[in-house]
Amino acid sequence: MEKRPSTMNRSRTFETLSGGFSKGDYDAVIKGAEKALRSNEKDGCVKAMLAAAYIRSGKFVEGVAAAEEALRDSGIPAALQNDLKYIKAYGLYGSHQYDEALKSVEELRKQKFQSEYLTHLEAQTLGRSAKNEEASALYRGMLDVTGKRGFGAWLSQRTVTEDVVQKSEVLTNLTFNLASSGKDSSEVAKLQADDPDSQTSEVLFNLACAMISAGDLDQAEQTLNEAYKKGSKILEAEGASEGDANDELAGILVQLAYVQQLKGQNDAASNSYEKLLSQKISDVAVAAVASNNLAVLKWDAPGRNALGLAKRLKSTTVPGLEYKLTKPQLQIMGCNRAIVNLEMSRLDVVSSEIEALKTLATDSDNLTLIQSSQLSKSKKFDEAEEVLKTIQNPSVRKAAIAQVKLVHGDFEGAANSIAELRSSPSAIATSMTLYEAAGMAEKASLLVKGVAKEWAQSGRKELAVSSLRELAEMFHRNNMDSEAVEALRDVLVLSPDDEAAVANIVIASSNMDYETAENYASRLPALQGMQEMDAIELEALPVPRRGVDMDKRRVRIDAGNEETAPKTKKKKRKNKKPQTLNPNGPDPERWIAKHMRSGARKKKKRADAVSRGSQGAGLAATEAASERMTHAAERAGKNVVSSGPTAASRPKGTTKTKKKKHRR
Numbered sequence: 001m002e003k004r005p006s007t008m009n010r011s012r013t014f015e016t017l018s019g020g021f022s023k024g025d026y027d028a029v030i031k032g033a034e035k036a037l038r039s040n041e042k043d044g045c046v047k048a049m050l051a052a053a054y055i056r057s058g059k060f061v062e063g064v065a066a067a068e069e070a071l072r073d074s075g076i077p078a079a080l081q082n083d084l085k086y087i088k089a090y091g092l093y094g095s096h097q098y099d100e101a102l103k104s105v106e107e108l109r110k111q112k113f114q115s116e117y118l119t120h121l122e123a124q125t126l127g128r129s130a131k132n133e134e135a136s137a138l139y140r141g142m143l144d145v146t147g148k149r150g151f152g153a154w155l156s157q158r159t160v161t162e163d164v165v166q167k168s169e170v171l172t173n174l175t176f177n178l179a180s181s182g183k184d185s186s187e188v189a190k191l192q193a194d195d196p197d198s199q200t201s202e203v204l205f206n207l208a209c210a211m212i213s214a215g216d217l218d219q220a221e222q223t224l225n226e227a228y229k230k231g232s233k234i235l236e237a238e239g240a241s242e243g244d245a246n247d248e249l250a251g252i253l254v255q256l257a258y259v260q261q262l263k264g265q266n267d268a269a270s271n272s273y274e275k276l277l278s279q280k281i282s283d284v285a286v287a288a289v290a291s292n293n294l295a296v297l298k299w300d301a302p303g304r305n306a307l308g309l310a311k312r313l314k315s316t317t318v319p320g321l322e323y324k325l326t327k328p329q330l331q332i333m334g335c336n337r338a339i340v341n342l343e344m345s346r347l348d349v350v351s352s353e354i355e356a357l358k359t360l361a362t363d364s365d366n367l368t369l370i371q372s373s374q375l376s377k378s379k380k381f382d383e384a385e386e387v388l389k390t391i392q393n394p395s396v397r398k399a400a401i402a403q404v405k406l407v408h409g410d411f412e413g414a415a416n417s418i419a420e421l422r423s424s425p426s427a428i429a430t431s432m433t434l435y436e437a438a439g440m441a442e443k444a445s446l447l448v449k450g451v452a453k454e455w456a457q458s459g460r461k462e463l464a465v466s467s468l469r470e471l472a473e474m475f476h477r478n479n480m481d482s483e484a485v486e487a488l489r490d491v492l493v494l495s496p497d498d499e500a501a502v503a504n505i506v507i508a509s510s511n512m513d514y515e516t517a518e519n520y521a522s523r524l525p526a527l528q529g530m531q532e533m534d535a536i537e538l539e540a541l542p543v544p545r546r547g548v549d550m551d552k553r554r555v556r557i558d559a560g561n562e563e564t565a566p567k568t569k570k571k572k573r574k575n576k577k578p579q580t581l582n583p584n585g586p587d588p589e590r591w592i593a594k595h596m597r598s599g600a601r602k603k604k605k606r607a608d609a610v611s612r613g614s615q616g617a618g619l620a621a622t623e624a625a626s627e628r629m630t631h632a633a634e635r636a637g638k639n640v641v642s643s644g645p646t647a648a649s650r651p652k653g654t655t656k657t658k659k660k661k662h663r664r
Contacts, residue, residue, distance in 0.1 A: 017049050021056075029053035047073065048080055051087045060094035063087060082113055090121060096323050098129045116142060124173060130327060132181040139174035143167065168200045175206030179213055180326055201231035205252055212259065221259045228252045243279070250281045254290045261293060270297050284315070285324035291315040292333050295340070306343040313337050331360045331367075338370045342377065350374045365391050369400060381408045395421060411438035419447055422454065425463050429470060436474055445471060445483065449490070456494055465494050472504060481508040485516070499524065 013036045020029035033050035047070035054063030067088040070076060076084070089104035105122045123138035199207075204227035211220035228249055235245040246253070257272035273294040281287040295309045316333040325333075338353040351374065357367045368391050375384035384404050391397040402417040415434035421427035428451050435444035448471040452464040468491045475484035485508045491501040502520050510517040589597045 013046065017046070017053075021049075021053070026053045026057040030057070045080065048076075048084055048087070051084065051091075055087055055091050055094065058094075060091040064091035064095065067091060082108065082111070086115075086118060086121075089118075093121060093125050093128070096128075098125050101125045102129070120170070120173075127173065127177050127180070130180075132177045136174060136177045136181070139170050139177065142170045143174070168203060171199065172202045172206060175203055175210060179206050179209035180328075181213075201227045201234070201249075201252075204230065205255065208255060212255075212262070217259055217262055221256065224252055224256050224259065228256075246279065247282055250276055250279075250283060250286045250290075254286055254293075257290070258293055261297065266297055266300075270294060273297070284318045285321060288316045288318065288321055288325070288333065289329070292336060295336060299336075299340075306340055309340050310337075310344065313340060327360050331357060331364065334360065335366045335370060342370070342373055345377060347374055347377060365393060365396055369396075372400060372404065376404050376407055381405075395424070399427075406434070411435075412440060412443075415440075415443070422451055425467070428467060432470065432474065436478070441474065441478055441480060441483070444474060445487070449487075452490070452494075461494060465491055465498070468494070469501070472501075472508075476504075476508060481511050484508045 013032070017029050017032050017036075020026065020032065030050060030053045033046050033053065036046045037050070047066060051063050051066035051070060054060070054066055067084045071081060071084050071088070085104060085108055089101050089108070092098075092101035092104060102122070102125050105118060105125065108118060119138055119142060123135045123142070126132075126135035126138070204223050208220045208223040208227065211217075211223060231249045231252065232245055235248055240248065253272065253276055257269045257276070260272065261269040273290050276290055277287065277294070281290070291312050295312050298304055298309055298312075313333070313336060316337065322330060334353055334357045338350050338357070341347075341349040341353065350370070354367065354371055354374070357364070357370075368387060372384040372387045375381075375387065381404055385401055388397055388400045388404065391400065398417050398420050402414040405411075405414040405417060411434045415431045415438065418427045418434070419431040428448065432444045432448055435441065435447070448467050452467045455461070455467070456464040468487050472484045472487035472491070475481070475487060485505055488501045488505045488508070491498055492505075495501070502523050505520045506517045506524070509520065594600055
C-alpha cells in the first residue's frame with residue numbers, strides 16, 4: 001500500500017519553497033522541489049513551483065519541460081493548470097521559441113482566461129516576432145485599462161499588494177516598439193509629455209531611439225542626456241563607482257555617439273566609440289553596435305584598412321546576439337561583414353555571410369547586391385546580371401546592372417542600362433560619358449536631345465539647356481565642330497540671350513565656316529576699350545620672346561621712380577673646367593715613348609754599387625795585411641795605393657758570390 005506524506009511535512013515543504021522564492025534563492029527552491037518530488041512524484045503544486053524556479057533562474061528549457069510534465073499529471077487542479085500553461089508560454093518566450101509561445105497564449109485565450117500578465121507576455125512575444133503594430137496596440141490598451149491580479153506570483157518579484165504590471169514596464173516596451181518600427185513620431189511627443197514620473201531611464205532611452213527614427217536628432221540628443229542623468233543618479237544612490245556607472249549606461253553613450261555620427265560630427269563620434277570600446281563594455285550587444293558603427297566611420301575615412309575593420313567586426317559575431325538585437329540590426333552587421341570580406345576577396349567567407357543573411361531577410365536589396373558583387377568578383381558576369389534582375393527598385397536594378405557591365409568592359413551596355421533612367425540628370429550625364437568612351441557620340445546625341453526635349457516640355461528648361469551644353473562640349477572634345485554648332489543652336493532656341501552659347505558657336509564655326517563665325521560674332525557685345533585698339537597695329541607688334549614665367553619675375557619700374565627702383569644683381573657663374581685640363585698647354589713630346597723623352601731619367605745600375613764579400617767581419621786582419629804590403633813596397637821602392645778588400649785579397653774564409661742577372 002502506497003505511503004502518503006503527512007500534511008505537516010507537505011506544509012513545511014511549501015513554506016520552505018515559498019521562502020526560497022521570496023529570498024530569490026531559486027537554486028535552493030529547485031533542490032528542495034526535486035527532493036520533495038522524490039518522496040511524492042504526483043505533487044502537482046511542487047511540480048509547478050519547480051517549473052517556476054527554473055524560469056526565474058533563467059533555465060527556460062528545463063522550465064518548459066517541467067511544466068509539460070506537470071500538465072500531463074491528471075491530478076493537477078484546473079486553476080493550477082492555467083498557471084502551468086502560463087509558465088510554459090513564458091519559458092517558450094524566454095528560449096526564443098516565439099511562434100510556440102504565441103500558440104500557448106492563444107490556447108489560454110480560448111479558455112477565456114484574462115490576465116494583464118498574459119497580455120504583457122503576448123505583447124512582448126509579438127514585439128520579438130517583429131509584429132510591432134500588434135504589440136503596440138496591446139501596450140496602448142494596458143496603459144488605459146487597469147487589470148486584475150493575475151497569477152505567476154513566483155515569476156514576478158513583486159509584493160502581494162501589487163495587482164498590475166507597472167506602468168514604466170509597459171512604457172518601456174511600447175517605446176521600444178515605436179523605435180523599432182520607426183513610425184508614430186507624433187505619439188512619441190505625446191508619451192514624452194504624459195506622466196513624467198513614470199519615465200525611467202529606459203523609457204527615455206527608447207523615446208530617444210524613436211526620435212532618431214523620426215529624424216529629430218536635436219530632441220533625441222537632449223532626451224539621451226536626460227536619460228543618462230537619471231540613470232547616473234540611481235546608480236550613484238546605489239553606491240556604484242564611475243566605471244560601473246559608465247558600463248551600465250554604455251548603451252546611452254553609444255546612442256549619443258550615433259547621434260553625432262548622423263549629424264556629420266564623425267571625429268567626435270569616432271572618439272566616443274573608441275573610448276567606450278577601450279573600457280571593455282560588458283554588454284555584448286552594446287559593444288557590437290559600437291564596433292559596427294565605428295567600422296562604418298573608418299570605412300568612409302581615407303586610407304581604410306580592410307583587415308583591421310574585419311578584426312573589429314568580429315565582436316558582431318558573438319553568440320547570443322541574435323536574441324539581444326533586432327533583425328534589421330543583425331542584417332546591417334552581416335552586410336557590413338560581407339562588404340569588408342569582398343574588399344579582401346575572401347569569397348568563401350562572403351558565401352557563408354550570404355547564407356546567414358538569407359535567414360534574416362530574403363527580399364533585401366542589399367543582400368542581392370552583395371551576392372551579385374561576389375559573382376562579379378568570380379568573373380561570373382552573366383549570373384550576376386540574372387541575380388540583379390530580381391531587385392524590385394528599378395533605379396537600383398538598372399544602376400547595378402550598369403556597374404556589372406562596366407566592370408566587364410561593356411561601355412555600350414552600361415550606357416544603355418543607365419539611359420533608361422531618363423528622369424535623372426546624373427544618369428543621363430553618366431550615360432553620355434559612357435557612350436563617348438565607347439566611341440558612340442551619335443548615340444549620346446540622340447539620347448541627350450530626346451531627353452532635353454522632354455525636360456523642356458515638362459518645365460525643366462534649365463536642365464535641358466545644361467544637358468545640351470554638355471553635349472556641345474563633348475562634340476568639341478572630339479573635334480566634331482559642325483555637331484557642336486548644331487547643339488549650341490538648340491541651346492539658343494531655349495535660351496536666346498545666352499551669350500556663352502554664341503561665343504562657343506564662334507569658336508566652333510571659325511574652324512570650318514568663317515562667315516557663320518563672323519555673323520555670330522557680330523551678335524556679341526563689344527568689349528570695354530575695344531574702340532581705342534587698332535587691329536593692324538596689334539598684328540604688327542613683335543612676338544614676345546619671354547614667357548609667362550619671365551613676366552612674373554620682371555621688376556616693374558614706375559616712370560617717375562626709376563632711380564629708386566631696386567637693381568638686379570647679376571650672378572657670377574664659375575668657369576668650370578675639366579679635371580684633366582693642363583694649364584701649361586700640351587706637351588710637344590706627348591707622342592714619344594716616355595723612356596725616350598728628354599725629361600726621362602735612366603734607371604741606375606744599383607747592382608754595380610753593391611759591395612761584395614765581407615761586410616766588416618775580418619777588419620783587423622785586413623788592416624794588418626795592408627800595413628805589411630806598405631812596408632814591403634817601401635822597401636822595394638814602389639808606391640802602393642791603399643784600398644779596401646778586393647776580390648784578389650779577400651779575408652780568409654770568404655767565397656766569391658756569383659753576380660745576379662738583371663733585366664734591362
